[in-house]
Amino acid sequence: MTEASRPPSPRPTERTSFLPFSRPTIGDAEIAEVVECMRSGWITTGPRVERFTSDFAAYVGGRHASAVSSATAGLHLALLAHGIGPGDEVITSPMTFVATLNVIELVGAIPVLADIDRRTLQIRVDEVARRITPRTRAIIPVHFVGQPVDLDPLLDLARAHDLVLIEDAAHAAGTEYKGRRIGSFPTTSVFSFHPNKNITTGEGGMVVTHDDAVLARVALLKFHGMSRDAWKRFDKAGSPRYDVDVPGYKYNMLDMQAALGIHQLPKLDAFIAARRRLAERYQTAFRDLDALILPEPVPYPARHAWHLYTPLLELEALTIDRDAVMAELKARNIGVGLHYTAAHEFSYYRERYRWCPDDFPDAHFVSERIVSLPLYPSLSDADQDDVIAAVRDIAQRSRR
Ligand SMILES: Cc1ncc(COP(=O)(O)O)c(C=O)c1O
Known part of the structure; x- marks a missing residue:
């Protein structure tokens, strides 16, 4: 059997319930x-x-x-x-x-x-x-x-x-x-x-x-x-x-x-602390993946409120694009967000101001690669582990 005709091996243990990418914490x-x-x-x-x-x-x-x-x-x-x-x-x-x-x-x-x-x-x-x-x-x-x-x-x-x-x-x-x-x-x-x-x-x-x-x-x-x-x-x-x-x-x-x-x-401060802990777990879990460009801190003193956890996909290291990665995550019952398509790429703005994607090359680069992974104070470590396992598995299977 050639590599291309071999049926894909089953995905690793899949979640039976959908994990949203965001969820408010209401007490x-x-x-x-x-x-x-x-x-x-x-x-x-x-x-x-x-x-x-x-x-x-x-x-x-x-x-x-x-x-x-x-x-x-x-x-x-x-x-x-x-x-x-x-x-x-x-x-x-x-x-x-x-x-x-x-x-x-x-x-x-x-x-x-x-x-x-x-x-x-x-x-x-x-x-x-x-x-x-x-x-x-x-x-x-x-x-x-x-x-x-x-x-x-x-x-x-x-x-x-x-x-x-x-x-x-x-x-x-x-x-x-x-x-x-x-x-x-x-x-x-x-x-x-x-x-x-x-x-x-x-x-x-x-x-x-x-x-x-x-x-x-x-x-x-x-x-x-x-x-x-x-x-x-x-x-x-x-x-x-x-x-x-x-x-x-x-x-x-x-x-x-x-x-x-x-x-x-x-x-709010406790929510931010919980978000930071989860974000740091992601950073540690993904450190060795060449398919992801991990979020970087700004080079001046700051407290990050960790509203979103948004790695970029290293498309050059993958055989599939961002939309396919998001579809793969959804197929594994993992919610994802897209924050954001760069604003200059929407029809209204493109047509009104004749903006091309490469007029703002860094925004375009990010816009094609960014994904938001689940991050909220009530996200359990077990649920986050499912996200980590799914991302690692997709990265490995889609390696160029
Ligand atoms: C950067 C930014 N500005 C403005 C808004 C608008 O906020 P709202 O949904 O409260 O109108 C949002 C909402 O997501 C946002 O992300």
Whole structure:
């Protein structure tokens, strides 16, 4: 029998149940608070949102915060609140969730991309500097997968060119840069509480800012442009009258969502510690595999929040591509994620800006090779061992 005609040997012991790549860790305290909220008679934006907002601002060391329905909403509002609009150029990373670019488009501004470093996956400051023009108004760096971007030189660039710095901190709750938490820097930063993030409110986001005027504008725009919160209008001391200063959006967080956040936040550091331990187990287990390029730490002091564990496939060492590897993992009942296809490769952006994959070679390299393996605090060592065994087996069988 030739090598090609030999039937494949059976896969090693396969899981009987599907292992998701992500799963929120929701405890009894969160569930009890949601139930209490529902029984309280007030389920939309109210006192629980106010408490979660001030707790979050205190945790990150931010001056002001405003809770919103998602990080996408928060980034949209941050751009509007900073006065970014038609014709303005906004520099960001191609290696991000497409929401970062979409909101730039939605305010009528022009996304300008600066390539990443393929080892750390973070935006390169020299690339950002090279893209600044007289029309540049803002930079949106993305703290990718939980490591911080190199903020100091970006803060210097923003100061030197009078640019707004909006941190896409969707992955960065609990991330630290040079000993300080993301959210504590003199910028506007936007966090996500989507269910696969390090803490969740179901869906939700937080805008943290040092700028009083930005906070006021976000507060106004997130609720119809109305000058008073609903729950302050409806409580005993409130007046039901309100005025509208500007047409706004409906981007408010609900008390039912904040009920989760209030009890998730005190667990964030323990969640990160659990994620770090699991990430280190992966790093040790995969160290000898030439089919994987393992995640690298950034070369400055940082605390990685380990939002995702994202090795790259060494395609040159494999006979199959990334999609086939992901299909193989799924066939073994192992969930995987793809974070992300580089934003400049989506049809809309390709066609609108005539971007080619190789315009941003490192982002393209990563985009073709990245996979997200299961990583969450409740992932058991036994389940993680199944992931490790499956990855090792696929790597071995598909070796070039
Ligand atoms: C880098 C980045 N920015 C923004 C967002 C948008 O967050 P949300 O889902 O809360 O709108 C995400 C979500 O995955 C993200 O990964």
